[in-house]
Amino acid sequence: MTTTEMMTLKTEPFVLNFGPVHPSTHGVYRMRATLDGEVILDIEPVVGYLHRGIEKLAEERTYSGFIPLTDRLDYISPMSNNLGYCLAVEKLAEIKVPERAEYLRVIMAELQRLANHCIAVGSFLNDTGAYYTPFMYAFREREKIIDLFDMVCGQRLTYNYMRIGGVGQDIPDEFLPALKKLVEQMPRWVDEYDLLLMQNEILLARTKGVGVLPRETAINCGISGPVARGSGVNWDLRKADPYSVYDRFEFDIPQGETGDCYDRYRVRIEEMRQSLRIIKQAMNDIPAGPVRADVPHLIRPPKGEAYAHLEAPKGELGYYLVSDNSIAPYRCHIRPTSLINLTALREMVKGWKVADLIAIFGSIDITMGEVDR
């Protein structure tokens, strides 16, 4: 048999289950992949293993009683989840937040973005074969951020720090010096990743040109966050629809060109630098004053509905709330960034090999807590 004949030899397609428990699926996610040899013909995502019915639970809790549950959505970045929900309730009930609280919210949200991107980049490199070394580097940095969160709210994973009308409590005296130290050290660490990996032959071979997501497809599939920006979509809610006090800070929106895995990785690294810029400005300008508006424990927002969204580390996170003037939301819908970002996965992986599927999936950066809710 000649080589050409061997190349055209068709093999029987077979179905392979990835997950639900698999180290590269970042939680309990399953893909039913139809393969021809090692080439992917099609995949079908199967989700729901972590479905806890959080939207239904919201209808049985008071407005403020739901905040701890938002921690459990995207558990890699709970601060952003807290903030998004509080923004929605504040919009619904027309509550004004004190200045100092707004600055604290921005600082926490940006620290959260740093922590999230540490995990996103670390685990993505893990998936592409740099086994655990960069992951542990990234965890070293994340640890410092978690220490800061521990300082302000006593928690390391589920912070429950934001409140309707402000934040839970003011920062302790040792927080700002510790934050200052982190902001000084962090750029060196980010540069270190870059130095080790940007020109790495293996990383380039595994990610350059792999899993290209064209700009138009990204928009049509509702993709947001670093994945969309990696495809050249100039859309960041901090600039496009500023919330809190983001309109007061100077920062850039990094973008990719081709929309491959490498661009998504680069955008995240660049975003870490921009987040540090924002934190620096925020901690210099932070005013004194109260950190929480005078809001009763039981809020009864007027009848109506509100949607508030923010640029969470993974993309657009939004809450759609309907009020019937009682103490609990009539309906609470969470716009799940991770679930919607998975929409394009099928198109992105077709024709690539199994090993690339892992890299492409890793470059999207999802959390199953948010996919399943």
Added chain:
Amino acid sequence: MTVALSGKDIASQLEEKFPDSIEETSRDCLVVKSDSLLAVAGYLKDTESLAFDYLNYITAVDYYSYFEVVYQLTSLKHNHSVIIKSRCYGRENPAVPSVIGLWQSADFQEREIYDLMGIKFEGHPNLKRLFLWEGFQGHPLRKDYL
């Protein structure tokens, strides 16, 4: 800042093109009759001055006498947004047309609503439960469940 377009303004544009397609308008939203939803959505997406190319989210609310399906659209080009709603009456077999042909992002979200709220999206190529298993009885996000 994303400008939230008023439902009334868009309704006046639509009235000429699609007579009898609007059920209700308010400052914040536009309620479209479900049989003309696809035509209206297509118009909103393809008209140059509106260019709603991005579907933020779809959700549904159970108001007992009817289900309301909510779509928020954004134009990345003009940076404006609008909320479109469509109502389906009756609890036995509520249905609205699927917008997956216009915005691919509707795929999982329509399946989720079908799963949890029991609304059928006509024309969806793969309409089956998303989170709950096949054979599950009922739709948990409905107000009369439990």
